Amino acid sequence: MATQQPLVLLVDDEQDLCMLMQMSLARMGIKTHMAHHLEQAKYFFSEYKYNACITDLNLPDGSGLDLVRHVTQNHPKTPIAVLTAYGNMDIAIASLKAGAFDFVSKPINQQHLQQLLGKALLVPFIDSESVSSQLEFKMLIGESQPIQKLRESIKKIARSQAPVFITGESGTGKEVVANLIHQLSNRREQAFIAINCGAISEDLMESELFGHVKGCFSGATQDKQGLILAADGGSLFLDEIAELSLSMQAKLLRAVQEKKIRPLGSEKEIDVDFRIISASHQNIEERVQHGRFRQDLFFRIHVMDIALPPLRERGQDILILAHHFIEQICREWGIVTKQLNNAAQALLLQNYFPGNVRELRNIIERAITLCDEEFIAPSHLQPQSSYTTLVKESNEKSDFIQITQAQPLDAAKIPEEGLEQFLENVEKEVLLTALNQTHWNRTLAAKKLGMTFRSLRYRLKKFGLDTED
Numbered sequence: 446m447a448t449q450q451p452l453v454l455l456v457d458d459e460q461d462l463c464m465l466m467q468m469s470l471a472r473m474g475i476k477t478h479m480a481h482h483l484e485q486a487k488y489f490f491s492e493y494k495y496n497a498c499i500t501d502l503n504l505p506d507g508s509g510l511d512l513v514r515h516v517t518q519n520h521p522k523t524p525i526a527v528l529t530a531y532g533n534m535d536i537a538i539a540s541l542k543a544g545a546f547d548f549v550s551k552p553i554n555q556q557h558l559q560q561l562l563g564k565a566l567l568v569p570f571i572d573s574e575s576v577s578s579q580l581e582f583k584m585l586i587g588e589s590q591p592i593q594k595l596r597e598s599i600k601k602i603a604r605s606q607a608p609v610f611i612t613g614e615s616g617t618g619k620e621v622v623a624n625l626i627h628q629l630s631n632r633r634e635q636a637f638i639a640i641n642c643g644a645i646s647e648d649l650m651e652s653e654l655f656g657h658v659k660g661c662f663s664g665a666t667q668d669k670q671g672l673i674l675a676a677d678g679g680s681l682f683l684d685e686i687a688e689l690s691l692s693m694q695a696k697l698l699r700a701v702q703e704k705k706i707r708p709l710g711s712e713k714e715i716d717v718d719f720r721i722i723s724a725s726h727q728n729i730e731e732r733v734q735h736g737r738f739r740q741d742l743f744f745r746i747h748v749m750d751i752a753l754p755p756l757r758e759r760g761q762d763i764l765i766l767a768h769h770f771i772e773q774i775c776r777e778w779g780i781v782t783k784q785l786n787n788a789a790q791a792l793l794l795q796n797y798f799p800g801n802v803r804e805l806r807n808i809i810e811r812a813i814t815l816c817d818e819e820f821i822a823p824s825h826l827q828p829q830s831s832y833t834t835l836v837k838e839s840n841e842k843s844d845f846i847q848i849t850q851a852q853p854l855d856a857a858k859i860p861e862e863g864l865e866q867f868l869e870n871v872e873k874e875v876l877l878t879a880l881n882q883t884h885w886n887r888t889l890a891a892k893k894l895g896m897t898f899r900s901l902r903y904r905l906k907k908f909g910l911d912t913e914d
């Protein structure tokens with residue numbers, strides 16, 4: 446908490462309630478002002494510098510939501526929380542979307558109020574437009590309309606404590622966005638912990654997330670802190686959350702709801718305060734309908750949502766990102782920055798990019814390796830492998846398209862490359878066909894191939910086709 450006595454504005458037309466909150470906050474050493482009308486609150490904001498504000502939503506001369514917007518716009522450093530009628534989640538969510546920090550349900554629980562203020566006053570929001578825009582433009586490259594709109598939503602979302610759910614195809618930047626939300630939030634001084642739930646095996650998941658105590662299973666030679674506890678005070682990013690098993694979902698729900706965890710083999714529960722940001726490239730609502738994702742967990746993690754556009758729908762961002770990656774890679778490698786010639790730019794603009802921004806980066810990295818001249822040409826822009834643009838219209842000619850078909854099996858002929866290699870080639874072709882038919886949606890591809898997502902990932906890794914690393 447700030448060393449100077451913090452000043453908080455309480456806005457409610459119920460004077461008794463204001464007094465009650467005033468007494469409760471005074472016990473925390475917090476000084477308060479009271480306003481009973483919207484206009485009065487705005488006037489106070491023009492006269493004083495507040496460390497936080499709590500407002501009712503129904504004010505005699507307007508809505509508390511107006512005050513949330515006013516404060517978000519004009520006093521971005523001040524967290525503002527709203528008072529809502531018990532159980533009115535819709536309005537609470539609308540306030541969070543408008544930029545509110547958090548909400549407190551009436552009748553007010555003193556302990557909750559104090560916790561909320563404690564958190565609000567702990568670390569101030571970034572108040573300087575220039576610092577926050579520097580971060581936004583450095584971490585999230587792109588100028589297209591969807592990206593400009595995204596930056597606006599991220600700024601509002603970063604001001605709240607609410608769980609965020611991010612959807613988007615693989616490689617669209619879900620982790621980049623989750624990290625940016627964290628960096629712009631007042632949790633930025635604590636850890637941002639990212640986990641890919643699809644990459645950790647079921648048996649290890651509980652110990653990874655919740656930790657374990659020494660000796661609770663063979664191999665547990667010492668206590669281990671779980672990732673949730675590592676995110677204490679900060680943000681936990683669960684990528685591919687739909688991959689969690691139902692039993693892990695139940696445990697996670699408890700951690701999110703109760704803000705407590707129990708490491709494997711431990712008797713003791715540990716308090717933990719983390720903001721959950723999750724992501725999936727799958728249709729999670731469909732999984733809820735099919736009973737494969739818990740509805741109660743879905744509601745908990747899905748308070749604010751963000752949908753990321755695929756790269757192919759971001760127009761000139763393809764070139765902006767390509768230039769960004771060229772500069773970044775050439776700088777890292779200590780070589781003179783290269784340029785894309787016109788034909789190379791045109792070629793990039795017509796690519797489908799099933800692997801989105803990650804795929805673009807890989808193509809650029811490879812082009813820089815192949816190109817000895819100053820200008821990168823189409824011949825340097827080799828796709829990640831022969832499958833990259835197979836999803837493009839089949840009659841559209843592109844330098845990217847280099848389809849190699851497995852030769853049909855001639856039963857009378859022994860393959861020259863040997864059985865192992867032959868079978869591997871066939872396996873690879875089948876994987877690529879399934880991936881292309883599903884536009885690189887690995888979950889659908891796995892389904893088509895009658896295998897689990899994990900098994901598909903294992904095979905893709907084996908062939909170096911996993912675009913996820």
Ligand SMILES: Nc1ncnc2c1ncn2[C@@H]1O[C@H](COP(=O)(O)OP(=O)(O)OP(=O)(O)O)[C@@H](O)[C@H]1O
Binds near residue numbers: 613
């Ligand atoms: N807007 C962007 N600006 C700069 N780099 C980006 C942007 N979007 C994505 N990237 C880069 O692309 C790569 C993939 O991004 P990220 O891991 O965030 O995608 P993702 O959607 O989380 O992927 P997955 O679903 O496979 O986990 C990273 O190297 C990231 O830095």
